Amino acid sequence: MTYIQIHDLHKIYNHNTPEQIHALKGISMSIDKGEMLAIMGPSGSGKSTLLNIIGCLDYPTDGKYFLDGQLVSSLKQNMLAKIRNKQVGFVLQDFGILNDRRAIENVITPLLFNKSVKWSDMERRAYKIMEKLEISKLAKRLTRNLSGGEKQRVAIARAMVNEPEIILADEPTGALDTRLSDEILSLLQKLNREGKTVIIVTHNPNISKYCNRTLNIVDGMIA
Amino acid sequence: MKNLYIICKGMWKNKGSIIVLMTQIMLMCLIFNILSTKFAYVNQSRKMIKTSKLDNAVLFMPAERFCNLIGEKTGNTYGGSEDIYNSYYEMKTSIAGYQDITAVGTVHAGMGLVWDTEQQEYALAGFQVYDTVLLESLFLPLREGKLRDLLTANGTVPLIVSSPLSKMYGLGSQMDVTIGHNEELYKVKTTVIGVLQNNYCYYTFPGGNIDSILLSDLVEKRISHSRDFFCILPPFGLDDDNIIQFTAEDPSFICFFEGKGPTDFLVDQWNNQAETEGLGKFITFEDMDSRERKQIIIGNRSFISLGLIVALISLIGISGYNILQMLKNRQEIVVYLMHGMDWPHLFFVEMACNAIIVLLPAVVALGAVKVGISAAENTDTMLYGPLNLIVTSGICAAYILVSMVTVLLLYRDRSLSSLMRRDEK
């Protein structure tokens, strides 16, 4: 079943200025529900840009993007915020963990903006997901003191806590050594087997071991 | 609850800079509140002029040499120099004959003669009631009693009290007031002949040889200097322990005339006439008022310039700090935005934080000034009033505005991906 449908997507940064960058030049593709997709390509080719648009962090300059049948590219900011909250989970290379907070406080972040979860339920839900990822013993630790692998697990727990349909990971293993990198990828694979759609941007050549499809992007186009 | 968590977390993280910010705001509020109390005091006497018929009058000030005390008591001459006394009366009669002048009232420069450095003469700041003409023009709003009874001496000193004080001392009741004279204290019997409609905030000093009056008598054990309790007494003096009531003490007159405000031409004409007679000078109340303001500004010049410098520094400092503080918070905000915080929510949270940052110190400063003024011994030149509220809310509004603009510039219409990029660096 097609979950994500993208048609002739363009992204131009700093449109109509001398700084203009044409980052995506007409991308068309579809992703099925439950797929595990890798996006690869040289640096600056537009991988993160594509992922950001899929994750509703940014608007395309042109083209159509359907998420679960809904035309996202025409939605208002506030609707995008809702999608980010409920339908998408993000895992980034080294961004987005609040180092001054405890692991569990990082995990509850998406719940703060989910109106259907009560304040009193937040911690319980966060614990549940952390237990599943075997990091509940880290809950009260300050993330500042966690190792890279542990941090990335916290980030995955945070991405999972609102039980989204898709997990978007932008170089989730970029800062980790091979062993840890494999662990994180297996973890994502496990989530994929439970039914989540997973999209990973990566430079890791071993990625095909985990993914059922690899998309190559070169200079803003699918190669 | 969730919002509270978000706000507290954000503020706690930057507690150091927030405390510095709050201190800056508090200092700024303090300085401006102290300044405004000084100006409120000036406005008080201006209000008195506005609410009376006095805007249809001018003040006549004799030459400087007359600005010493001249006494007149009913019956006898008081205070020595009969010559001065006579010249005073000659002057009054002469002025009354000027073109279009219909009545001349006598005033007593009780609250202060200030030396106007620019004009090289005395300016009158505040005045007191002496005779019928003035009394009737003043419109002191009485709830009970008659204003003109202030001028009838009958062994006791007549007294008009404020509403709150009348609960203790009603119309016709007597009270002892302690006055100081030659470093000794005397008890003076007063009779309440009028009650002011509201908590009138005007207090006339006893004139002549009386040095001071103990307000504590009037207010019993309640807060001294509380404006609610002020009373109006006619000027009176002590002569071998007897009360002598004055009708004139200072040779300034208030002159009423036909028509509305005097034209400049008329005032010039009077002044020329007075000059040839060697008398003194006419001045409109507006002039007097602006001169008085100027005096206060000159008197507080260092304070005001300090205030302005502080305002400038704090403005830059506070805005800069505020912006820095919000910049520091940006990673956190971007994480929130990524995980589903929407723009109105972000705006609400940022504004709530900033409201706390500005309101807390502003309220503390306002309270401190209020308490400080009511506790201070000498509050003659300060008055806590609406101006304080206006100034404080102005500072708060300016701060909120700056932070609003900052939030808008930082986050509005910015794509999240570009916010994230900036943070990765």
Ligand SMILES: Nc1ncnc2c1ncn2[C@@H]1O[C@H](COP(=O)(O)OP(=O)(O)OP(=O)(O)O)[C@@H](O)[C@H]1O
């Ligand atoms: N917010 C932005 N504003 C302006 N230009 C941008 C922005 N984001 C990306 N770009 C530019 O768009 C192009 C594609 O960037 P993108 O981050 O998508 O590349 P990438 O494939 O993820 O590269 P990498 O592997 O290095 O992460 C680059 O030239 C980049 O400089």
Ligand SMILES: [Mg+2]
């Ligand atoms: Mg990238």
